[in-house]
Amino acid sequence: MLHRSFSLALVVVSLLAASSSAEVKLHGLFSDHMVLQQGIEVPIWGAAGDGEKVVVSLGGQKLETTGADGKFRVKLKPLKAGGPYKLTVQGTNTITLDDVLVGEVWICSGQSNMQWAVRQGETPEKIIAESANPHIRLFTVPRERDAKPRTDVQGAWVECGPKTVGDFSAVGYHFGRALQAKLGVPVGLISSNVGGTAAEEWTSREVLDADEDLKPTLKNGNSTTLYNAMIHPVAPFAIRGAIWYQGESNAGRAEQYRELFPAMIKNWRDLWGQGEFPFLYVQLAPWKMIVDSPGESDWAELREAQLTTLKASPNTGMAVITDLGDEKDIHPKPKGPVGERLALARAARAIAYREKLVFSGPVYTKMEVRGNEAVLSFDHVGGGLEARGEKLIGFTVAGDDNVFYNAEARIDGDKVIVKHAEVAKPAMVRYGWANYPVVNLFNKEGLPATPFRTDDLPGVTKGRR
Secondary structure, three states: OHHHHHHHHHHHHHHHHHHHOOOOEEOOOOOOOOEEEOOOOEEEEEEOOOOOEEEEEEOOEEEEEEOEOOEEEEEEOOOOOEEEEEEEEEOOOEEEEEEEEEEEEEEEEEOHHHHOEHHHOOOHHHHHHOOOEEEEEEEEOOOOOOOOOOOOOOOOOEEEOOOOOOOOEHHHHHHHHHHHHHHOOOEEEEEEEOOOOOHHHHOOHHHHHOOOOOHHHHHOOOOOHHHHHHHOOOOOOOOOEEEEEOOHHHHHHHHHHHHHHHHHHHHHHHHHOOOOOOEEEEOOOOOOOOOOOOOOOHHHHHHHHHHHHHHHOOOEEEEOOOOOOOOOOOOOOOOHHHHHHHHOOOHHHHHHOOOOOOOOOOEEEEEEEEOOEEEEEEEOOOOOEEEOOOOOOOEEEEOOOOOEEEOEEEEEOOEEEEEOOOOOOOOEEEEOOOOOOOOOEEEOOOOEOOOEEOOOOOOOOOOOO
16 A cells, blocks of 8 residues: 555656656747737747746847746737847757748638638739749648637748748738738738638637627537637737638628627637737628629628628728629639738728728718709718729619619719619619629729618518527
């Protein structure tokens, strides 16, 4: 009995000794060739033995801490863009990461149109051949699910070039390339996306469970699993913001998306603890059969939910792509203009970097009725409104009977005048209200107007949960 007790004691002592002398290990997002976010505090964290002294050094900064509960964490003071640097982490062992840059870090997330790889887009051979850029670095989060939140990821940062960019997100790459060219600093892109997924899969259980309107999404067996495996373990890696291209899988519940999408954005921001970081997203592209007559549309309602998110969630921006759809393909191939529209088309530059420029196409603000005409006003008209084509199209108008007609429309300065012979007194107007809207209203900066409606009639997705 005494011998057995002594043996157990030796085991306990051995385990405690192993814990206290465990080798220091960095979180999986830290590797050679990575980019750290400039201008804000940068957390560096990983595993360490309890009581183990850990020293982190980079660019003249040297921080010390002690391992506790098997972990360590320090925060580097804000860094200026540049590099390459060495990051050294010293405990009972020493880790040295080489070729570390400091610049802008963005997460690229969503479903298949964000996952869509460079090699799948337009002119992939040319784009891949011209992709070499040592100032752009790429990290791909493994496409996995988990029932519980993870705390680590597997992967490695790579330099952008012909051997690495082909399988990377096309929208993400084009966004990063445009941003890097404009800002002239290193850009790090973290790709975390899975095709065919709904927003509830990218949201935490706590958030969904706390809202009666969102709780039904937990019936989706995949709810929260992508958040757990592909978002939770990425935080709190310092970032500038996120770009998002998703919504197709939620179109059948577009009314619910009005709450779900802003809740997901807030969920991510709370997780990171960086405040209301910029969150830029792409409005749904046109898809499905072109229909000549006015009607209802779940995709139009989803675009409306994306539009209302701009008001519900501060520091957000939306790229409208009504001119970039494909009637026969839910994955339109022109991904370059989408990424560039998020970056150069002003969402990132105006919202994340506070440039004063026109970052959006025309957005409807109000309607006045003058006799048999509806007079529509817009924000973000920039240098003025224009119709791309012989005449302005895409508008429908109805009276109090709620019967819509394809309308005559014309531009009058910064306003649009809409009418139809069968509507003596307009009560409501819609623009681009279809799965595949055929529209042509732009501002002179080349950005398309956002589809909208002036009415609040119940949509086809009302009450769907």
